[in-house]
Amino acid sequence: MNKKYSEVIIIGAGPAGCAAAIQLKRSGFDPLIFEKDQIGGLANNANFIENYLGFPNGINGSEFVNLLEKHILRLKIKLVKEEIIEITWDSKKNLFYIQSNLNYYKANYLILAIGTIPKRLSIIGEEELNELDLLFYEPTNIKKQNLLNKRIAVIGAGDAAFDYSLQLEKIASQITIFNRKNTFHCLPLLMKRVEEKSDKIKIIKNKQIIKFEYKENQNQPYVVLEFADKSKSNFDIILIAIGRIINSFLIDQLAKENPDKKKLYKIGDVKNGYYRQISIAVGDGIKCAMKIINDIKIRSN
Ligand SMILES: Cc1cc2nc3c(=O)[nH]c(=O)nc-3n(C[C@H](O)[C@H](O)[C@H](O)COP(=O)(O)OP(=O)(O)OC[C@H]3O[C@@H](n4cnc5c(N)ncnc54)[C@H](O)[C@@H]3O)c2cc1C
Known part of the structure; x- marks a missing residue:
């Protein structure tokens, strides 16, 4: 050779x-x-x-x-x-x-x-949704999509989750950050910037995701998030930022x-x-x- x-x-x-x-x-x-x-x-x-x-x-x-x-x-x-x-x-x-x-x-x-x-959550549905381009670990590929009217769930509690939310907020309709704990470990500066965008970015604490499920409505795919407390929520795109x-x-x-x-x-x-x-x-x-x-x-x- x-x-x-x-x-x-x-x-x-x-x-x-x-x-x-x-x-x-x-x-x-x-x-x-x-x-x-x-x-x-x-x-x-x-x-x-x-x-x-x-x-x-x-x-x-x-x-x-x-x-x-x-x-x-x-x-x-x-x-x-x-x-x-x-x-x-x-x-x-x-x-x-x-x-x-x-x-x-x-x-x-x-x-x-x-x-x-990036770290994986390693839960049901994660791999399948990643292959279908509905679940991501970095925002660069999400930004290539048309995000108008899209609801994005960002999972994580550190700098990356907050930094990514601030990027996506400019182009998507609604961002929700999910943290399985009560406390965050991001820079106070990033937390402040996210709080200033509370009309577009919601922060939800003490919600642990245990499962993702693929669904369709009139040929439009979406994802159902299931939480440890048995509640459920629907989103269009998932971004996992739980560390590297x-x-x-x-x-x-x-x-x-x-x-x-x-x-x-x-x-x-x-x-x-x-x-x-x-x-x-x-x-x-x-x-x-x-x-x-x-x-x-x-x-x-
Ligand atoms: C959201 C976010 C915000 C950040 N903000 C800041 C900031 O404000 N200030 C700051 O200083 N730092 C910041 N960082 C951190 C900074 O981006 C990293 O510290 C820096 O990029 C690390 O550089 P690196 O070259 O070591 O690794 P990387 O940037 O990770 O580059 C590694 C490269 O290797 C390539 N590669 C891997 N395996 C292979 C292979 N087998 N064959 C060929 N190519 C391969 C990858 O594709 C990648 O391009 C931020 C990071 C994130 C995620």
Whole structure:
């Protein structure tokens, strides 16, 4: 099998992966960066970014991602729109073998900037509704639909549930946030903004969803939510925002292979636990690129 070679391969074109690519490129290297979905990663889902240096008035997520894409294009960084599905390490040749959904690659250095994946509720009906495009975990795909007159149920109690509700409120008719507990753990700033939109966004506490059911009315699909107290409610679209976990799929594959620690890097949300922020991901990307550049210099002397 003919494998395309790149000295450094980066998986994930979110803020972490893009920062690493930019730092490598400006130091004279030519990394390949893989993205299975959208450049900008999770930042595509951010309503309004207010804590990133250089934007005194804040910037919305999609504008931030446009700038990031321009930066990558201007530097002629090679972005490959493929999903990486398997990685192995050859300890004799000191190479990573990387398989995407379309091609085979090999690299001396590998950067995993693959971020997080959303938690599932794991209740009846969830998977089926997700396949039918009635239940989502991120708002970007919902926003592509015509949401006029649509009732959206947002399930969650943290920053993402509130941030997503504020985005959808602008285009949908009614948003209801469901929290299974009595307390919320979002930024007070987001809570205040949601409360200011009480005509469009309702907050319901102490309601635990136990089941989703698909229904139709005159060929129009809708979803019945069933709660632990046996009550029911109807909605058109469901958005689940109950937290995220690290995207460990490729990491687990490599754990068995024991690759050289100076050749494999994890950066950004995939390794930062609770501290999931763009600035931290970008800092990780720059630092890891500098470490790789240093390692290459040492090995070539
Ligand atoms: C609603 C919301 C609001 C936010 N607001 C802010 C904010 O105001 N300020 C702030 O600093 N942070 C904010 N964040 C957090 C910020 O978006 C993340 O910290 C940041 O995007 C992490 O960057 P990353 O590159 O590590 O991961 P991600 O952005 O998650 O990028 C990972 C990328 O890897 C790709 N990928 C994964 N697996 C593969 C594979 N096998 N093959 C190819 N590609 C793959 C994914 O498609 C994704 O594009 C917010 C997040 C959310 C959800």
